[in-house]
Amino acid sequence: MAAEIQPEHESLTLRIDGRHPLSPEVVAAVGAVCDSAEDRAGRTSVVVRVSGVPHASWSSDLTVSLVNKWERALRRLEGLPALTIAVADGACGGTALDALLATDYRIATESVRLVVPVESGATWPGMALYRLAGRAANATAVRRAVLYGTPVEAADALALHLVDELTDDVPGALARAVERTGAVSGTELAIRRQLMFDASVTSFEDALGVHLAACDRALRRSIAEVDA
Known part of the structure; x- marks a missing residue:
């Protein structure tokens, strides 16, 4: 989990590993990227690289206070005066899914699967459910994900606009996304x-x-x- 602060003419990069449980360090990494993007007054883009799903008992040390801080950090990311682009690879759940859904443009590899984590026999009721339902509440794939934790496979994710692009050329797709969406900031x-x-x-x-x-x-x- 890291925030990479590059020179002003380059994009900022945030890496979120969904295998790890939510922690104050993850919240701080999101905050650091947001601070830098705001300092640049929109003269940058933020690339959010996400992958991984939580291990068993991932929520054992969570508190509502920490979850609240995380959701507020994501809301800040979602409202930045800068373009935010996610790059998703493989299975993405937990913090990785949360961060993915909070971005403007979402690039994914063909192996991507969106996973709502299951804890104590039920899916985690965080704001990922809100964002999934807001985009495709009536879709079968989303209902199954929200109610049962069934992964949303790559083709469904693209068809439901949960990701914007599937590619095996991530650097090329990323460069095109920055160029295509750079007119407004x-x-x-x-x-x-x-x-x-x-x-x-x-x-x-x-x-x-x-x-x-x-x-x-x-x-x-x-x-x-x-x-x-």
Whole structure:
């Protein structure tokens, strides 16, 4: 579990190994990457490399307080003023699945399997369930994963948009993703991401004012660029 802080012109890298139980060190690694991304004001991207599923009795030392800190760290990652790209390989569960689902663009190898961990005869009820259901609540593969812990295989993950791309050329896919999505960054990226998140739970009337405010900021920025 590590946060790698590269020079400013390069991406930041966060590695999450789902084999290891949640710990304060994992929370701190996510926080360190978020700190660096925010310091760069969006002039970077964050690559989150995930793999691994928890071992038996992985939750034996967990506390609700630690889980709360982890979920808040993921929410911060999810709202960064920077593009976040996940690279998933093999079976991904626990912290690896959590981090994967909190990113903007998700690249996976053909071997990927999304696994909701089972503890004491039931699936873990963390926010991964919330994110899975938010994307594909009615899909059979997601219902089986949430209720029974049945892994979501690569083809289903792609079809349900739980991952965006399956590839055997991860470096090439990563480079293309950074190039393709690099036009918008910083606060404006975070605003548009939040507008998208809110769309499914906000009425048109309530959303209109927020979207108009965003349009006004965009127009003011355009005028400022012309005058510069």
